[in-house]
Amino acid sequence: MAAPCVTNRATVSETVCETVSAPGADGFVVCACKGVRSCLLCEKGPTQTEPAQIVHHYEYDTVEKRAVCADGRAAPFALPGIFLWDDFITAQEEAELVSHMDQDTWTLSQSGRRKQDFGPKVNFKKKKVRVAHFSGLPALSRRLVERMQQDNTLCDFAPVEQCNLDYRPERGAHIEPHLDDSWLWGERLVTVNMLSDTTLTLSLPQGEAELQVAVPLRRRSLLVLSGPARHVWKHAIHRDHISQRRVCSTFRELSKEFLPGGAQAELGSQLLHTALSFSGEPL
């Protein structure tokens, strides 16, 4: 595939992140980055870079549902597995949701993010799930889940986990390109985007180069990733796509192994029962 819309991508090399004990400008006390992750609190100078990589830039056309070369010089291609629902929530619901989140504790996470988790405690490496402290999805999510189920794409969507993330530009918050787990988590990843517009970047190696597709995420919209967009393309939120505070809630369903007929169906049913009680407190 010819793709002339190109830049060089400098890859950040490992930044060892010390714990910062003084409060930052925004009142946060420590940084939680580990390994290659970093944020503006722990980056004390320019980070070292590895040789630049060629990147071919595309934009996701939400009407045609395909990736279009940013300068129009290469052929568009289909990118299945992206569903966008604009104005999924109202401005009033958004304010209420974020205000509730802000009454709970936000836990520091990697790459300058903060998070709140409503779900089982999971060790993905050891493939262990602990249900003990899980009390369900938050009460306010009941209405959101019921609304999701009104669309064909999500009519049988039954989430067992909700993760709220808080991204702020002053912390350089972002999320590195990654694939979500698919041992425990099922086909659809559903995210509600709040407080500001942003861009989700999908990436795929292409020989020595990389394809990147910018997917616009409007404030108050809902995004579903499935199929190739969930399992083949990595997803990321780049630091320079966070220009104002952004909060999102990601809902995840169970994989086949944890559904009726699967080897861990009993555990799955227990998780679903708890999740959909909507009486959750953050872990």
Ligand SMILES: O=C(O)CCC(=O)C(=O)O
């Ligand atoms: O911030 C987002 O929209 C994506 C979050 C994400 O990819 C994740 O939590 O796995």
Ligand SMILES: [Fe+2]
């Ligand atoms: Fe993810």
